[in-house]
Amino acid sequence: MADMPEHYIYIYRLACFLHDRTDPKVMSFRELADHLNRNQIRQEGGEPFPHGGRGMAAIVHAVYRRIHGLMGETESQHVALGYVSGDGEPAFARD
8 A cells, every 4th residue: 555645545544434344334525525625635736635526536436446456345345335425325336
């Protein structure tokens, strides 16, 4: 994970916390953007995170794909199931 951007690692670790197997929770993309921006976590280049669903969905999907490639299906599912669209449904299917 050392070669991943810091915000990718943060998003993954937060997903692991949210998707705890004993008591799973979820966070919407908008809530995730608010949380990251409030805590001064920035994208590469120092930009704040977008509040629009598609922008955050693309970032979360990139994190999912990176985790899937490095750590496999089980770990990537934390990201896939921990973050949801505004209607509460997982916003993207597994690859």
